[in-house]
Amino acid sequence: MITSDDLVFFNVVAGSVSLAESARKLNVTAPAVTQRLRALEQRVGMRLVERSGRRLSLTDEGALVASHGMAVVDALEALSDMLAGRRNAVSGHLHVVAPHGFGRLHVAPVVDAFARAHPGVTVALDLTDNPAAGMLESSDVIVHIGRPGPLDQIVTTLAPNRRILCASPGYLAGVPALRAPADLTRHRCLVVRENAEDVTLWRFRHATRGQATVRIHPALSSNDGAVVREWALAGQGIAIRSEWDVAADLAQGRLKQVLPGWEPPSAAVVAMLGTRHGRSARTTAFLSSLRQSLSPPPWRRKDPAGPAAGRG
Structure with a gap:
């Protein structure tokens, strides 16, 4: 039996x-x-x-x-x-997946507060280099930065997140000025290797000059976004990093935006939900808490969060 x-x-x-x-x-x-x-x-x-x-x-x-x-x-x-709904309680087990850096800085504190507010819920937070839609069968919420892909899933946007071309003041002081994306071919570029994406083809959009793509030749590359950010801070070259990751560095002058008129594609912070899990009260309650913590986005407040580590 x-x-x-x-x-x-x-x-x-x-x-x-x-x-x-x-x-x-x-x-x-x-x-x-x-x-x-x-x-x-x-x-x-x-x-x-x-x-x-x-x-x-x-x-x-x-x-x-x-x-x-x-x-x-x-x-x-x-x-x-x-x-649980009849007694106005949230209970059960919640499995959340998030990127390493973003998860430590912005998701873990929400899990902490959520567990305190709902003692009937147990929560498992898994931090991974690459949260993927394929993990939906074993999780309730996957926090993802960027476009999640065309898979059959429920996707809800949690917060906007620009991607920014940036470098240290020390690096920029010793090289010729950049006037257009094509100039990047003559500079040291730093990239994050993610999945099977073509990370050496950088795309940009300008408000009046349209779109541009450039094939860069990386001086340094890593599968860890924290490492690439540290290289940029150390003056190793130019990188594209998520706004959430470098907002404090930009505000405090450790990094400077390069070609500010040219914007790489944005990468919103989204939550992916399996159709089976999206109905649970605990998932709905957690998403509400997470969305509230990201509104307005901490990286767009006057005192953006300090240095982080992660992908995106």
Whole structure:
């Protein structure tokens, strides 16, 4: 006999690439997950998961259990939300994913305040180099900077965020002045490598002169935005960074905007929600708290947040 607890457990396993990942999500050891999975398979009398190397895949029977289990878990969550709503309470488990730097600076404090305001909610905040829509099945809210892509998902904008071409005063003092994007080909440029994006093709728009693209040849590159920002501060070259990340540096003169008339494409701060998770009261309440904390955006206040670290 399969219980509702079994279905909740197996849904976590089914949504993971390995038993080790399942263990992290369940906050238990990998051997504990293996033991419980074996016990479940023995009770149903068939194998539910194929284990090959470090990865796992569902058998046909496992896929059947997962699909039915999803419906049961959804029904249990909906019932829990409705009951909580009748007593004006928010309860359950909330899984939030966010970029490292932005998450530490702007999401973690909201999680802290939210947990204090709603003691019936448990929250897991995962910070990652690249929050992606593919994580929606195992999370409630994914905070993302930039266009999330054409996937089937609910997307809500949390705050505006320009991207700014910038460099240190020391670097700019020792090089010829820049008058147009094409001049960047003669300068040291710093880039953040993200996914499979063509990060060496920089695009700009001018209010009166239209659009321009330029193929730069990076002097330095990294997959960590914090590193690129530090290189820019150290005078290594010119970088495109998110407004939220460098607003304080610009305000205090550690960085200067380059070609201020030419704007790179903006990268709004958005929340991606799975269609299954978007209905929960805890998700709605958390999004309300997060949106309130970002309105107006801290990086556009008179005292923008201090140095941060992250992508975007």
